[in-house]
Amino acid sequence: MSMVEPLVAMVVLSFSLLGSVSMLALAQKGIAGGGRKLEAIALAESRLERLKAVPYQSLLKADLGGDGWLEVRLNDSGSAGDAVAGDGGYTARQAINGVMVTWAVRPDRPSLANSPMATITVTAAWSDQGGRRRTVRLGMRRANPVFSGRAF
Numbered sequence: 001m002s003m004v005e006p007l008v009a010m011v012v013l014s015f016s017l018l019g020s021v022s023m024l025a026l027a028q029k030g031i032a033g034g035g036r037k038l039e040a041i042a043l044a045e046s047r048l049e050r051l052k053a054v055p056y057q058s059l060l061k062a063d064l065g066g067d068g069w070l071e072v073r074l075n076d077s078g079s080a081g082d083a084v085a086g087d088g089g090y091t092a093r094q095a096i097n098g099v100m101v102t103w104a105v106r107p108d109r110p111s112l113a114n115s116p117m118a119t120i121t122v123t124a125a126w127s128d129q130g131g132r133r134r135t136v137r138l139g140m141r142r143a144n145p146v147f148s149g150r151a152f
Contacts, residue, residue: 074105104123117144120141124136
């Protein structure tokens, strides 16, 4: 009888430990997904902060590396991340660590220089471990500091 009790206790203990191990694996998966989302949000916020820092007239030029060199011009051509050609929305994109960061500048008027304000949207998109597409979108309105209220 004394040998049966420890065996039963070991079986019960092993089943409870197996359940704990599967919970640890599930927790690890959740932590990894949260880390990926945090990275995407940080990339989108970083791009939005850069767009806040540049002069208003330079919103359609992109400094991808943050080194002061302009690598990309935003386009309204219907390609390279721009949805519709000629719609007034200027778009550029950059892939960073498997996250596609797309930003768009949409002036209130056809010309950025003659527009009182512009809407800026930054979207970060990635695929989670299950292959589902996830996105984070941030936006802001930016005023033209030299707009005088009259059309040029």
